[in-house]
Amino acid sequence: MSTLKTTLTGYAGYRGREGHWAFLLHRITGLGVVLFLTIHIVDIAFVYFQPALFLDALALYQTTLFGIGEIALIFCVFFHGVNGLRIAYFDMFKPGLWSIEMQRKTTRTTLIIAIILWLPAAVWMVRNILLHNYGIVLFGG
Amino acid sequence: MAATTETVRRVKVKPNYEMIAWKWMRYSAFALIPLVWIHAILQDVVVGVHAMDLGYVAERWASLFWRVFDALLLGFAFAHGVNGLRQVLNDFIHGEKGRKILNWSLFIFWLAIFLIGAIALIGGVNQQFPLE
Numbered sequence: 001m002s003t004l005k006t007t008l009t010g011y012a013g014y015r016g017r018e019g020h021w022a023f024l025l026h027r028i029t030g031l032g033v034v035l036f037l038t039i040h041i042v043d044i045a046f047v048y049f050q051p052a053l054f055l056d057a058l059a060l061y062q063t064t065l066f067g068i069g070e071i072a073l074i075f076c077v078f079f080h081g082v083n084g085l086r087i088a089y090f091d092m093f094k095p096g097l098w099s100i101e102m103q104r105k106t107t108r109t110t111l112i113i114a115i116i117l118w119l120p121a122a123v124w125m126v127r128n129i130l131l132h133n134y135g136i137v138l139f140g141g
Numbered sequence: 142m143a144a145t146t147e148t149v150r151r152v153k154v155k156p157n158y159e160m161i162a163w164k165w166m167r168y169s170a171f172a173l174i175p176l177v178w179i180h181a182i183l184q185d186v187v188v189g190v191h192a193m194d195l196g197y198v199a200e201r202w203a204s205l206f207w208r209v210f211d212a213l214l215l216g217f218a219f220a221h222g223v224n225g226l227r228q229v230l231n232d233f234i235h236g237e238k239g240r241k242i243l244n245w246s247l248f249i250f251w252l253a254i255f256l257i258g259a260i261a262l263i264g265g266v267n268q269q270f271p272l273e
Contacts, residue, residue, distance in 0.1 A: 034222030045261035051268050061190045088167040121186045132191040
């Protein structure tokens with residue numbers, strides 16, 4: 001139990017600014033994606049094992065609550081992807097650039113790229129939820 | 142001011158399991174960018190969950206290209222994800238015995254879900270045509 005406390009207080013208390021935030025966000029988004037991925041493999045497997053259950057799962061995904069979760073999921077996928085590319089690039093090609101200044105700069109760029117990729121997708125998904133769940137035509141009806 | 146000299150010395154380290162896993166997290170990352178992003182944008186944004194039903198899945202899987210695409214996704218993404226989960230949990234479990242139990246549990250978890258997905262991907266939509 002002390003390991004849990006030590007690790008969690010370390011996560012929360014370490015003051016590493018951008019590099020630390022990137023680490024935390026990478027973990028949170030990664031855990032979020034792998035949680036959904038596990039559920040998603042099982043729900044898609046229903047098309048073979050129990051087709052009626054697949055339709056139930058779809059009905060659940062079409063609700064507003066899951067729609068909001070889906071918008072968050074897309075952010076997770078974009079942030080984890082851009083940040084993962086950054087990590088893989090430095091580790092494999094430019095290990096000499098692992099410096100605090102470089103981390104601060106590239107983390108900010110990573111977040112900006114992720115948001116730019118995510119925003120149009122998020123707007124379109126909000127449009128879909130409003131259209132299909134509330135009959136509100138935002139645009140492109 | 143003391144002068145400092147820096148010597149860069151290349152060493153060959155015999156790869157062990159953890160090192161291979163570490164490298165594969167990077168290799169799979171490069172593969173997952175096109176795989177996951179195309180999949181997510183296409184299914185969640187362009188098509189959207191409101192336009193999906195069994196017929197949609199059957200139509201998609203009628204194409205060998207998309208079945209291979211989904212097989213690659215299942216292979217790379219889930220292994221990458223479960224190994225990532227293992228890395229996170231390694232922060233909390235330090236003992237040799239605990240890590241052994243963790244590794245085996247996650248391996249069995251990965252294998253079970255992977256097989257469920259693989260069987261469905263090969264089996265396809267289990268309903269008589271025409272659908273619904």
